[in-house]
Amino acid sequence: MKTGSSVPPQAGLSTSCEIRIDNNLSEITRVADMVDDFAARHQFPDEVVFALNVSLDEIVNNIISYGYEDAGHHEIVVRVALARGNVEAIVEDDGKPFDPLAAPAPDLTSKERDPGGVGLHFVRNLMDEMTYTRSDGINRLRLVKRLAR
């Protein structure tokens, strides 16, 4: 027979998570693991987890592949949080200034197009909101996905 106090169901359920990764493509696995774990704990719909994982893969891949002018070690911060019924992902890097919102839309009709050029096009379509700021040598991209449709 159960007696005594019970733990409230929300206890210990953090509303944000953060990871710091190296500028190495293999590190993206750790970002996806964090997103999957956070999404499972908060029971995000499949569509939201899909959008977050694809978008963060595109953004972090872009930063690691094209963001740095030296071959040195850099840190990228990825934070995912619940805020007012939205899921918010923030990516910060100290690479060269790059505003993904200003990137041209790919030509989807060209047969010879570079399939990699479509990544940011995916992000713009999958997320509900994107904001870019640059300050103190840091690119900061904020992506928002609404939980309720």
Place this chain on the structure above:
Amino acid sequence: MKLVEAIADDVMVVEAYGRLDSTTSKAFGDRLISLLQGGNGSLVVDLKNIAYISSAGFRALLIANRAATGREGKLALCGVTGEVRRLFDIGGFTSEFLIFPTQADGIGKLRP
């Protein structure tokens, strides 16, 4: 990412499981090319069980598709549903591939 490979009616079938992203797509694409070069050039790739696909995954599929065509073989996709299907449409990739509803449909169409 995990690949399960089989042969049905002389058609190679690859079922992909997990993430098709920046970290896994290179090995995925290399494996598809190697299967296309080793077999009779007919390959069905089942995407039903992938968690998601990013542009890196599409790049691998496009390269494999071109390799198949170059060898007068055929690459067919199946299990393209839900959010994955939506990305095919957003990226304008739907018309670039032979897409069938199920593995059996793809095998039936590619069978020599």
